[in-house]
Amino acid sequence: MALSKDVYKEFEDVVGAENISDDPAIKDAYRSPDLTVILPGSTEEVAAVIKLCNKHKIPYKAQSTGWMLFAPTYDFIFMDLRRMNRIIEINEKNMYAVVEPYVISAELMAELFKRGMICNVKGSGSTCTALAMSGHGHMGMTTSTGDRNDLATEWVTDEGEIVRLGTLGASDEWFCGDGPGPSLRGVYRGGGVITRQATKVYHWPGPSEYPLEGLSPRYTLSKKPSEMNMMVRYFSFPSIGKLIEAELKIGESEIAFELMGFCPSMVSSNITTSNEEDFETLEQFTREVQGPGFMVIIVGNFDEDFAYKKKVLAQIIKETDGESLKAVEDPDAEATLLFQCTRVCASIRETFRAGGMFSSMMVQGQRYDNHVRWLEEAAVLKRELIEKGLVIADDGQQFGWGEEGGHLGHTEIFCRYNPYDEKSSKAVQEWLAKVGKRALDGCFAVPSMGILPVDVIGKRASNYHIWFGKLKEAFDPNGVGENTGFSYVGADTSGVHTSIYQKPEKASPKK
Amino acid sequence: MAGNESLVKIFGAKNVLDDAETLEEYSGDFSFVSPVRPRCVVKPKNADEVQKLVKWANDKRTPLVPVSSGSPHFRGDTVPGIGGAVVVDLSGMKKIIRVDRAHRVAMVEPGVTFAELIPAVEKEGLRLNMPLLPRKSKTVIGSMLEREPVVMPKYHWDISDPLACVEVVFGTGDMFRTGQAAGPGTIEEQWAAGGAQKTPYGPGPAAWYRLIQGAQGTMGIVTWASLRCEILPKLEEPFLVGSAELDRLLELVHWLVRMRLVNECFVLNDSNLAAIMARKFPGEYQDIKDTLPPWVLFFNLAGYDYFPEDRVSSQIKGVSDITKRIGLEADKAVGGVSAVEMLKMVKRPSPEPYWKLGGKGACHDIFFITTYDKLEGQIGVMNDVANKSGYPALDMGVYLQPIVQGSNCHCEFNLFYDPQDPVELERVKELSAEAVNCLMATGAFFSRPYDRSARMIINRDAAYVDALNRVKTILDPNHVMNPGKLCF
Amino acid sequence: MAIEDYRGDVEMCCRCSACKHIPLQMVKGVEHSYACPSIARYNFHAYSGGGRLLIAKEMLNSGFKYTDKLLDIVYNCQMCGGCDTSCKYAMDMEVLEPIYEFRIRCVETGHTNPALDKVINSLRKQGTMVPGAKGKRAAWAQGMGIKDATKEKVDVYYHVGCLTSYDKDYQKLARATAKILKKAGVDFGIGYENESCCGGRAFQMGYKDDFLKQAKKNMDMLKKAGVKTLVTGCADGYQAFKVLYDKYNLKGDLEVLHITEYLARLIKEGKLKLNKKVNLTVTYHDPCYLGRLGEPWIHWQGKKIPGYKFVFDPPKVYRRGTYGVYEPPREVLKSVPGVKLFEMDRIKEYAWCCGAGGGVNESNPEFAKWTATERIEEAESTGAEAIVTACPWCEKNFNQAIKESGSDLKVYDIVEIVEKAI
Known part of the structure; x- marks a missing residue:
C-alpha cells in the first residue's frame, strides 16, 4: 500500500x-x-x-x-x-x-x-x-x-x-x-x-561459559560433559509404549534437565555439519536404534546429585528395555548435543538445512502420551509422502518432549521439503490438513x-x-x-x- | 419465598433459602466491608442449574454472588456489594469427577473441600500443592480461583498453579471450557482419546482462565475445575531453621528454592508458628512462642519412587552446603516445635478451631506480593503502623511464602483480635487501612485486593482498569456477577 | 558464475536471522553479539545477509528494480562475510557469493556508486586504489637497497599493496616489513613500479572486469619474474592473490603467504629472533580478508541432484570460514617478549569487521567509522592498551575512528610490533 x-x-x-x-x-x-x-x-x-x-x-x-x-x-x-x-x-x-x-x-x-x-x-x-x-x-x-x-x-x-x-x-x-x-x-x-x-x-549449575574450542561449524568442548556433572544420552525403545513409560518415570523422578524426544534424524542433524554427513550419520543411527527414542540431558547440582540422577536414569532405562545409542556416548558428540541443545536449542540444522523449509503439526503444552496415537497416524501418512519422494526421507517420526517435570509437554511432527517445489508444497499442505482434521475428529487436540x-x-x-x-x-x-x-x-x-x-x-x- | 418462584422452579424449594437467619449469615463476614443482606441464597446441584440461574439473573438484572467455601469468610468478596443479590452457594456441588494418576490431575466441583479431596488423591498416590493450613470449610476451587499461595514453591511454576482447566458459566450465561478441556470433543471423549484436562492456556491466543482467576466471582461461575497434583513422596525429611536474622534466612530460602532442593518451604514468625502448633490458648500458645526464635523456616525434602533414601541424602548434602555457607543450621526441632509435627500439620487443613481464630476469635489478614530484598523494610513498616495504633507488633503473625519458584514472595500479616471487643476491632480496622497505604508506598503489590481498600488499590492505574472493564463487558455485560467488587 | 547461478542458494534462506549474529554458541552476552555491520547500523532487514538474498530472489523472479534505496543497500556492505560464516554454521548454502554477484550485476548494468567510480578511475589511470596517489609506488624503499624482483631472481616476492605504497602514514609498514625480512636473512625483492594493484578491492566493489584485468597483469609480471612465493602484508591483497586469483584460475602454483604466516614460519625455523621486550597488552583484530575470507578457494563444479534436498553431485564442499589465517598472527604476537594478548569477544571466523572493506571507506566514510568505533569499543573492553591488526586498511580505519572518538587505544600493524622486538 x-x-x-x-x-x-x-x-x-x-x-x-x-x-x-x-x-x-x-x-x-x-x-x-x-x-x-x-x-x-x-x-x-x-x-x-x-x-x-x-x-x-x-x-x-x-x-x-x-x-x-x-x-x-x-x-x-x-x-x-x-x-x-x-x-x-x-x-x-x-x-x-x-x-x-x-x-x-x-x-x-x-x-x-x-x-x-x-x-x-x-x-x-x-x-x-x-x-x-x-x-x-x-x-x-x-x-x-x-x-x-x-x-x-x-x-x-x-x-x-x-x-x-x-x-x-x-x-x-x-x-x-x-x-x-x-x-x-x-x-x-x-x-x-x-x-x-x-x-x-x-x-x-553448569559453567558460566562453555569451554568451547575449534572453529565454525564444528565447535567442541575442551572438557568432557561428565567433568561438569552433565550427561547426554539418546535412548531407543522397543515400542512407543515403553518410551512413554520411560518418559513419564523420568519426569516424575525429577532427574532430567531436558527430555527431548528427538528422532534419530534430529540428533544426526545437530551433530553433523553438512547434509551429506547428516544423511550418512542418519543411516548409521537408523541401523542402530531399536525403535522410537528420546534424548535426555542430566545436570547435577553437585556430585551426589549427579550420581543419584544417573543411577535413577539407569534403573528406569533398564525397566523399560531402553538402549543407549553408542554414537552419542562419544564425548565429542555428547558435548555437541549438550551445547547445541542448552544454548542454541538446535533447530536450524534440523529443520531448514536439508530442504530449506519445514512444516509442522504440533500441539503445545500437552503431553506426548496424549497425542501419540494421533501422530502415529500422521507419521504413517508422512511416510507415504517420503515414498513418493515429496519430502525429505528422514525417519518420519513424530516426537515430543516433557515440560515442567512432565506435567506438560509438546508433541510435533514435521515434514522437511523444498518450498519452491510445487508438488512438495501441495503434498505437505494436504498432509497438514488431513492430520489437522483427524485431530478434531479424533478428539485429540486443537491442531496447530x-x-x-x-x-x-x-x-x-x-x-x-x-x-x-x-x-x-x-x-x-x-x-x-x-x-x-x-x-x-x-x-x-x-x-x-x-x-x-x-x-x-x-x-x-x-x- | 415471595418473588423467588422462578428460582424455586430451577432449584427446588429446599434449595432456595430466604429465611432471616440464612440471610443474616450470608450478609457479612469477618472483613470490614459493610454487611448487605442478600435477597436469597440458592444452592445449585449442577452446572445446568447454574447456567439457568445466570440467564435468569440477566433477564431480571439481578446480582449474583457466588460462594463455594463454607463459613467463616474473611475477605468480603462473598458479601453482596449491593442489595437484592442472590447468593449462589456452590458448596453442595461436591463431586470429585476424576483423579488421574498418570496425568497427575484431579477434577472437582466447586463444593469439594481440601479435607475431601486430599484422601481421594492420596488413594491414587497423589497429593495437592495447597495453601498453608486452610480452614476446614475451604474449597479447593475457591482457593485456586483466588490465586492463594501454596506451600511448595518448587511446584508453583506459574502464579495460577495448581489450577489447570475450568468449566465456567460466563456472566452472559454462556458455558465455556478453558485450556485443553475446551475441545475438541466432550470431556469423556477427550478421556477416551487419551487426553486429560491439564494444559491451562488457550484455546487460541487468550488464556481465559487467567481472566477468571482473581476476579472474585465477577466474570462468571466455575462449575468444575481441574488441578495439577504432585506425586506422593515415599520418604520425607522435614527440617526447621530458627534465626533472629530474617535476611540470612531469606538467603537460605532463595537457594533452597532456586536449586529445587525442597518441597514445602515457608517462613513463619514466632506468633504464627505458635498459633499453628498450640491447641490451647493462651497458655500453650505462649509457652510455645516463648521457646521460639523470632523467625522459623520450615522446609521438607522428599524422595519418590526411585531410591528415595539416596535422593534425600543427596539433598541433605546439598542443603548443608548452603546452610554452612550462610551460617545457619537446619534442625529437626526448634524450641518446642518438631519438624515432623509441623509436616503433619501442613499436609492437612487446619484442625478446628481454625488456627487463625483459636487465640482471640478473629483475625484480619493483610497480604501482598513482594521480593525478598524489600521484606525486612516492609515488616518494619507494618510493625511501626501496628505499634503506633496500639496493637503490639509482637502479637502479630507473619507468614512469608516464596511463590512462583522463588520469583516472588507472598507476605502476610495476621492481626489476631477479639471481635467482641469494639476497641480492639476498631483498632485493627483502622490500622489495616493505614498499613495498606504505607505498604503500597514501599512497593508491596496487592495483587489480590479485598475488603475496604480493594477499590483504592485497583483504581490507581486507570489504563489497567480500563482494560479490565473491556473484558468485563464481554463476559458480564449486564454486570450481574458480584457487582461492587474490584473495579466493577 | 552469475547471480542466476545462485537461485537455489537464495531460495534456501529460511529467514532465521543467524546471519545477523555471530555463531550463537559464541554469543557472550548482549554486547558484541552482532556479526553484520550493515544490519546493525541500518536495521531494515534488507541490510542483512538474509535480506540481501530475499531481494535477490525477488529480483530474479520479477526483474531488477534499481532504486536509490537498493543501491544504498548494495553499497553499504563491507562484504566482510560475517553473514556467510554465521549462516553456514548450520546451513548448506552460499550467502556472500550471491551478494558479490548482485553487486557485480549492479556495476555491469551501470548502477554504480560515484565515490567508487572515482576509486576505479584511479585504478584504471594509475594502477592504484589510492585516488590521487602521487609519486612513485616504491618511493618508500628509496635507499633501502631492496632488490627489484622483476630484474633479479629472489626467493620471496614482497607485494607491498596500494595503501602501504602510497599513503605516507602507512609506508612505515613497508619499511618495517623490509627491515624484518632483512633481519631474518630472507632473499626478497619488490616489484617497484611494476607492482600494480591486486584488484581485490575492485572485486569487492563489484568491478569484476577491472579486477580480472589487474589479476592478469599481476600474474603476467610474476610469471615473467619467475616468482614462486609471494608475501604480502595486506589482507585484501592476500585474499586476492590466494583466493580470488585461484577462483578465476589465474593463480597457478604461486605460493601466497600473508606476512604473519611467513613471520610465524621464520620464527619457528629460528631464522627470526625476537629479543627485545615490548611491554604492551594488546588485542588482535582478525582482518576479514585474512581470516574467514582468507580460506582457500575450493574448486567445485557440480549439479543439484534433482529433488527436494539441496544436495549436489559431486557433493559440494563449502567454504565456511574454518580455514582462514587465525593462528599465525597470534603465534607471532605470543613470540614477542613482553606482549600480552587479550582476546575480544568476536574473533577469528566471527570477528567484527573494521569497517573499511567493500569500498565503504570511500562510499560511506561515516558508516566505515561507525563500524570501526564499535570495534574500538570492543577492543577497549578487553583492557588492552593497543589493538593490533594485520592489514593497513584496518589500521587506517581504526586510526581515523580513534582520532574522532578521542580514545586512548593505540593501533598497530603486527609488523610494527615485530619491528620493535628485533
Whole structure:
C-alpha cells in the first residue's frame, strides 16, 4: 500500500526518516510488495505508530525477531522491533530478566550463564526473541514453557494505549504480572505489541561459559560433559509404549534437565555439519536404534546429585528395555548435543538445512502420551509422502518432549521439503490438513496454526473464536491489529510464527 | 419465598433459602466491608442449574454472588456489594469427577473441600500443592480461583498453579471450557482419546482462565475445575531453621528454592508458628512462642519412587552446603516445635478451631506480593503502623511464602483480635487501612485486593482498569456477577 | 558464475536471522553479539545477509528494480562475510557469493556508486586504489637497497599493496616489513613500479572486469619474474592473490603467504629472533580478508541432484570460514617478549569487521567509522592498551575512528610490533 505523502510524513515524524521506508527493495526483504516498514525505538514510538494506524484505519503488524519465510498477504504498516534490543534488568535474587523484543535468547542466555541461570529458549532457537511469549522449548522440563514464564509486562494495545500489567503498573517493578484482580496475561496475546517483559529465569549449575574450542561449524568442548556433572544420552525403545513409560518415570523422578524426544534424524542433524554427513550419520543411527527414542540431558547440582540422577536414569532405562545409542556416548558428540541443545536449542540444522523449509503439526503444552496415537497416524501418512519422494526421507517420526517435570509437554511432527517445489508444497499442505482434521475428529487436540479455518476449529473448541472475536473487538475497535485468532493453543503476537498473517476484516485502509 | 418462584422452579424449594437467619449469615463476614443482606441464597446441584440461574439473573438484572467455601469468610468478596443479590452457594456441588494418576490431575466441583479431596488423591498416590493450613470449610476451587499461595514453591511454576482447566458459566450465561478441556470433543471423549484436562492456556491466543482467576466471582461461575497434583513422596525429611536474622534466612530460602532442593518451604514468625502448633490458648500458645526464635523456616525434602533414601541424602548434602555457607543450621526441632509435627500439620487443613481464630476469635489478614530484598523494610513498616495504633507488633503473625519458584514472595500479616471487643476491632480496622497505604508506598503489590481498600488499590492505574472493564463487558455485560467488587 | 547461478542458494534462506549474529554458541552476552555491520547500523532487514538474498530472489523472479534505496543497500556492505560464516554454521548454502554477484550485476548494468567510480578511475589511470596517489609506488624503499624482483631472481616476492605504497602514514609498514625480512636473512625483492594493484578491492566493489584485468597483469609480471612465493602484508591483497586469483584460475602454483604466516614460519625455523621486550597488552583484530575470507578457494563444479534436498553431485564442499589465517598472527604476537594478548569477544571466523572493506571507506566514510568505533569499543573492553591488526586498511580505519572518538587505544600493524622486538 502506498501511503499518501502526508500520512507517510506523520509516521516519519514519529520515528525519523531513517527509520521508515516503503522502497521496493526494502519491501522485498520483508516479502511483501505492499507495506511500509517502520522501525520504532521505544514503547512510546510503538504507541504513537499504532495511534496513527487507528487514526488512518491502517492495519499494522509488529514483529520481534521473526522466523521462517511467510509472506504477508495484505497491505499494512510493518513494525520491525529490532531497535528495541536492550536487557532492562536481570534480577538474580528474584529470578527474572526483563527484556525488549529484539533481545535474542542467545544474548540473554549468555548473560544468564554468567550468573548461574538460564531461561526458556523457544524451539525455534536462540536467534529468536527472548520475550517469554508462547514459544515452547527443548528445555521445558526445567524452564517451563510459553506464557507461563511471563511476569510483569508492558503492553501496547491495538488502540495504542500503554497498559502495564501487575507490579509494573502498581510500582514500576517487574516481579509479578498478575493483577490487581484478574490477570490481563489472559488477553495480551490477542493483539497489540509487547514492548518490555519480565521472564522467569532458572538455576543453572553448569559453567558460566562453555569451554568451547575449534572453529565454525564444528565447535567442541575442551572438557568432557561428565567433568561438569552433565550427561547426554539418546535412548531407543522397543515400542512407543515403553518410551512413554520411560518418559513419564523420568519426569516424575525429577532427574532430567531436558527430555527431548528427538528422532534419530534430529540428533544426526545437530551433530553433523553438512547434509551429506547428516544423511550418512542418519543411516548409521537408523541401523542402530531399536525403535522410537528420546534424548535426555542430566545436570547435577553437585556430585551426589549427579550420581543419584544417573543411577535413577539407569534403573528406569533398564525397566523399560531402553538402549543407549553408542554414537552419542562419544564425548565429542555428547558435548555437541549438550551445547547445541542448552544454548542454541538446535533447530536450524534440523529443520531448514536439508530442504530449506519445514512444516509442522504440533500441539503445545500437552503431553506426548496424549497425542501419540494421533501422530502415529500422521507419521504413517508422512511416510507415504517420503515414498513418493515429496519430502525429505528422514525417519518420519513424530516426537515430543516433557515440560515442567512432565506435567506438560509438546508433541510435533514435521515434514522437511523444498518450498519452491510445487508438488512438495501441495503434498505437505494436504498432509497438514488431513492430520489437522483427524485431530478434531479424533478428539485429540486443537491442531496447530493456520491449518484449518478458525471457525472450523472454534466450533469444536467451546466456540472460542467467537469469544476471541469479542476480545479483539473490545481492544481493537478499528480493526487495525493483526488477526491472531488462529487455532493453536497458546499463540503469540511476536511474529515468531509469522504464518498467522490474516487480513484484519474491519480496517479499510485509505489507498 | 415471595418473588423467588422462578428460582424455586430451577432449584427446588429446599434449595432456595430466604429465611432471616440464612440471610443474616450470608450478609457479612469477618472483613470490614459493610454487611448487605442478600435477597436469597440458592444452592445449585449442577452446572445446568447454574447456567439457568445466570440467564435468569440477566433477564431480571439481578446480582449474583457466588460462594463455594463454607463459613467463616474473611475477605468480603462473598458479601453482596449491593442489595437484592442472590447468593449462589456452590458448596453442595461436591463431586470429585476424576483423579488421574498418570496425568497427575484431579477434577472437582466447586463444593469439594481440601479435607475431601486430599484422601481421594492420596488413594491414587497423589497429593495437592495447597495453601498453608486452610480452614476446614475451604474449597479447593475457591482457593485456586483466588490465586492463594501454596506451600511448595518448587511446584508453583506459574502464579495460577495448581489450577489447570475450568468449566465456567460466563456472566452472559454462556458455558465455556478453558485450556485443553475446551475441545475438541466432550470431556469423556477427550478421556477416551487419551487426553486429560491439564494444559491451562488457550484455546487460541487468550488464556481465559487467567481472566477468571482473581476476579472474585465477577466474570462468571466455575462449575468444575481441574488441578495439577504432585506425586506422593515415599520418604520425607522435614527440617526447621530458627534465626533472629530474617535476611540470612531469606538467603537460605532463595537457594533452597532456586536449586529445587525442597518441597514445602515457608517462613513463619514466632506468633504464627505458635498459633499453628498450640491447641490451647493462651497458655500453650505462649509457652510455645516463648521457646521460639523470632523467625522459623520450615522446609521438607522428599524422595519418590526411585531410591528415595539416596535422593534425600543427596539433598541433605546439598542443603548443608548452603546452610554452612550462610551460617545457619537446619534442625529437626526448634524450641518446642518438631519438624515432623509441623509436616503433619501442613499436609492437612487446619484442625478446628481454625488456627487463625483459636487465640482471640478473629483475625484480619493483610497480604501482598513482594521480593525478598524489600521484606525486612516492609515488616518494619507494618510493625511501626501496628505499634503506633496500639496493637503490639509482637502479637502479630507473619507468614512469608516464596511463590512462583522463588520469583516472588507472598507476605502476610495476621492481626489476631477479639471481635467482641469494639476497641480492639476498631483498632485493627483502622490500622489495616493505614498499613495498606504505607505498604503500597514501599512497593508491596496487592495483587489480590479485598475488603475496604480493594477499590483504592485497583483504581490507581486507570489504563489497567480500563482494560479490565473491556473484558468485563464481554463476559458480564449486564454486570450481574458480584457487582461492587474490584473495579466493577 | 552469475547471480542466476545462485537461485537455489537464495531460495534456501529460511529467514532465521543467524546471519545477523555471530555463531550463537559464541554469543557472550548482549554486547558484541552482532556479526553484520550493515544490519546493525541500518536495521531494515534488507541490510542483512538474509535480506540481501530475499531481494535477490525477488529480483530474479520479477526483474531488477534499481532504486536509490537498493543501491544504498548494495553499497553499504563491507562484504566482510560475517553473514556467510554465521549462516553456514548450520546451513548448506552460499550467502556472500550471491551478494558479490548482485553487486557485480549492479556495476555491469551501470548502477554504480560515484565515490567508487572515482576509486576505479584511479585504478584504471594509475594502477592504484589510492585516488590521487602521487609519486612513485616504491618511493618508500628509496635507499633501502631492496632488490627489484622483476630484474633479479629472489626467493620471496614482497607485494607491498596500494595503501602501504602510497599513503605516507602507512609506508612505515613497508619499511618495517623490509627491515624484518632483512633481519631474518630472507632473499626478497619488490616489484617497484611494476607492482600494480591486486584488484581485490575492485572485486569487492563489484568491478569484476577491472579486477580480472589487474589479476592478469599481476600474474603476467610474476610469471615473467619467475616468482614462486609471494608475501604480502595486506589482507585484501592476500585474499586476492590466494583466493580470488585461484577462483578465476589465474593463480597457478604461486605460493601466497600473508606476512604473519611467513613471520610465524621464520620464527619457528629460528631464522627470526625476537629479543627485545615490548611491554604492551594488546588485542588482535582478525582482518576479514585474512581470516574467514582468507580460506582457500575450493574448486567445485557440480549439479543439484534433482529433488527436494539441496544436495549436489559431486557433493559440494563449502567454504565456511574454518580455514582462514587465525593462528599465525597470534603465534607471532605470543613470540614477542613482553606482549600480552587479550582476546575480544568476536574473533577469528566471527570477528567484527573494521569497517573499511567493500569500498565503504570511500562510499560511506561515516558508516566505515561507525563500524570501526564499535570495534574500538570492543577492543577497549578487553583492557588492552593497543589493538593490533594485520592489514593497513584496518589500521587506517581504526586510526581515523580513534582520532574522532578521542580514545586512548593505540593501533598497530603486527609488523610494527615485530619491528620493535628485533
